Amino acid sequence: MTVAALTERVAARSAGPGAPPAAGIRSWLTTVDHKRIGILYGVAAFAFFLLGGLEALLLRLQLAQPNGHVLGAQTFNALFTMHGTTMIFLAVMPASNAFFNYLIPLLLGARDVAFPRLNALSFWIFLFGGLFLNAAWLVGAPPDAGWFGYANLTSTQFSPGLGVDFWMLGLQVLGVSSMLAGVNFIVTILNLRAPGMTLMRMPVFVWMALVVQFLSILAFPTITVAMIMLMFDRFFGTRFYDVAAGGDLHMWQHLFWIFGHPEVYILILPAMGIVSEVVPVFARKPLFGAPVVIYSGALIGFFGFGVWSHHMFAAGMGPVADAAFAVSSMLIAIPTGVKIFNWLATLWGGALRLTAAMHYALGFIALFTIGGLSGIMHASPPVDLQQTDSYFVVAHFHYVLIGGSLSGLLAGLYYWWPKITGRRLDERLGKLQFWLFFVGFNLTFFPQHYLGAIGMPRRIYTYAAEPGWAFWNLVSTVGAFVLALSFLLLLVVAVASLRAAATAGNDPWDGRTLEWRTSSPPPVENFAALPPVYGRDTFWREKHGDRHGRRPTPAPAPPPGPSHLPSPSRLPILVAVGLVVAAAGALVSAWIVVAGLGFAVLALFRFALEHHANLAHAHQDGVTGVDHRKLGMWAFLGSECMFFGTLIAVYLAYKGRSVVGPRPHEILNIPVTTVSTFDLLMSSLVMVLALAAVRRGDARQTRRWLTWTALLGLIFLGFQAFEFTSFVREGLTLQRNLFGSTFFVLTGFHGGHVTLGVVWLLTLAILSLRGRLAATDAVKVEVAGLYWHFVDIVWIAIFTLIYLIP
């Protein structure tokens, strides 16, 4: 099928503006509409939430009495592992994504996200990844090493079954979904704002989303590296977490928590963003100190990278590290507190409408305060050493995650339900549902502070009667069932609402932001005409004027032009299928891995070329003046900095710790590697020439320089193959020692990146050969160039730090 024919077929399938939304399962499987993807995320997140909740109820049943016999030890351990993993990765994060997807284009005055098909891809990878992870139950091998799986409990020696493999592979797959979404939303938020919407005029929810996306792309690479190391230990016998070979068990903890702490801000910032939208609407006043709330959110995100070892106060890092992380963890409390005071000040002097959404927003303020205060206690190492790994910390994180994140998300659900469905949720039942939730939640988790204070450790499948923990465990279990009941009631409220007629109208709450300016639900193209932006809270300003009552002058009519809507595509779901088949294959046979990856790669090729000849896609410039694809590549390269930075840091941390040789100075061949380095540098030079050629429309030169770049890349890979084989012959293998493990993984992944680059460049060269790479396609060469130069720069770092420095 030629690219042209493919494009025609795709164009024929897409709906024009004003058309009714397509119906049928197929339309949902191929949708690239952000609103539909948002609904898909929301439904999937809720389903996984119910699963995670069921797991929690089973845990609580077992713990209701001392020496309980409801569950065996292994089942209990699997249940708490899956409960945590499910709630974090399959419930709260996707629920946040549901809101990001549905609302962000609307809040920005845009028609969709920057990369609609990538958006769909993120969803399908998440869904299949979540199903894969839970398939572990079906084969009787659920992961049971805890949601943060400390090495070396997760080694094949101490966890020999498939459980940890499912967990490890599942999380890697889910990580891909998050990273793609991160790139997508960064470009969307920076580039697709309606005219007049400067960054500081964006709704606070969008700002919190932006911080979350940066956290995602910068934090996930670290856990990816930690998991790669675990995967290589388990599958290939490397030594990363092998104590006898010199491995350091603190390494897993550092890498995990460098991800893990930003992760908790990924979990809470969306909810804070929602509260920052809901409270002003139902107080009929602007958010107090909106710029300060925005800066606080950004600061929290930034400082969130500097506190990770407060999860390791018991691990024996020494008093200096303990003190340093104590101080940094306490510092984070400042911007957090500032937000709380700003929300309170928003209420002050307002005209409060206590809708169900407002109940949840106010509940957030109270409950998150409790969770934040117990967090401050944890920030002090002496106190933390009593509280960590006990039910006190379990209480702490459930207060911030349920009292915080979930309350915020539920506030968002009640608030935006009319916009998404066109129907209202019953306010009376909604408030009842809130109180049931509030009572059930506090009954479950407040006593757990006390249980921790009287010495009950966490993650124990049973306990004796002697320490006196029985009564409050029983109370906590009762509370859990009340909490569960509240979610059943939520289901009832939701279903009842969907059965009623769609009478909510565009703006049931007298809202402040742009989503209320269009119909409920919005049409496929979101807005008939792109809305004018008068400032922060632009829709409120339009309706009520500024604080002096002055109405804004009407905006000039937007320039006429075709509104290009993204066309459905079945490639996202196909790529996702390939990826997850490959992950599952890792548990069964290498051939299935190859088949899965092969299928995914083929689908990716079609994905990349699907709109190659589509003129509507030729220019994708945005507000920043930078093409979407270029901006996306920069964001991606940011994550790659963290990825390679982590691999290099692990190499350096493990330097000199190998128990047996060969050692670096005995085996690294600097003269030969200097030649290959020079070769790679020359390839960057030639790439620059290729970009210049495509820009001036010189197809022959373009082809020549692209091919040369690829060739020089192949020569580099040849050198690397030579190096690897001679090292193996001299006795240095992946498994030999820490040096072998760290060296081969670091340089191997770099080589993998070079290989991908070569394939990319040759594809571009072939496109040029077929007359399909014109001057208008220069940005595609430029984006490939950015990637290629980055891979070169990484090599310079590797060459310097690993080869040159003794």
Added chain:
Amino acid sequence: MSTVLTKSDYGRATDEIYGLIAWIALGIFLIVVGLLVYALVRYRERGPGELPRQIRGHSLLEIGWTIAPALVLLVIAIPTIQTVFRTQPTVEPEGALEVTVRGHQWWWEFSYPALGIVTANELHLPLGRAAALRLEGPDVIHSFWVPQLGGKRDVIPGRLNRLTFTPEAPGEYLGQCAEFCGVSHANMRLRVIVDGAEAWQAWVRLQQAPPAADAAATEGAAVFAKSACVGCHTVRGVAAGVVGPDLTHFGSRQTLAAGLLPNTPANVLAWIQDPPAVKPGVKMPALGLSPAEARAVAGYLASLK
């Protein structure tokens, strides 16, 4: 197993800062919730009317409620840092008793190098003397936690961690492993018995003595000596296995299976006959002894006072 009714110097140092932070936290909570509830009552919309004053912010307030929390945190941070350094001395106190703690899946090994004593799951310490615990482990990460005597410290294979405290009241203190370490993590319990001077001397003498030879237990001793028991356990002079706990003075311990069961003849018998039924995943297999043999061995173990 209270974390706030502590009985050691480490515990007292922690209690001070714990109390400070807890009271401050309570105060902040009352302020925030108080303001919240007040606002809810006072500013409730009483019917459609004019819009309230559309105040966007107030710089002085922002500065104020940024500086105030910072000052509060300073008040918390300074004693925190002081306590961190005080409870992690670089040099062990004079005359400290060195104890090596090894965390195994799923039991605790305690040895006193200076005294030549090796025991398991029950840690005797002298009252009023610093105990310098060296924490190490041969398998996975565990965590040594006796709440009434101080905070926890992880046992990390490949690393040496330390925990130092001086018990200040005699008594028995319950503890438990506090880092998930596998199937029977919940069953890895311990107790610390803080002895007054006389009781301590008596205990040390008892532990240093060779195993008691009880005439009534010779049959059991014989069964023990020729079964697989000797491959894993040590009874000084009889067996030298190092996989499982040292049993030289097993009869003087209050519990078995790492604090799971009281050390009664019936429980010992049940344990010997089917350890995995008592403790899931335990490395000790059912040895296939006949009921008579098992009873004899149980009697022998009870005699090892």
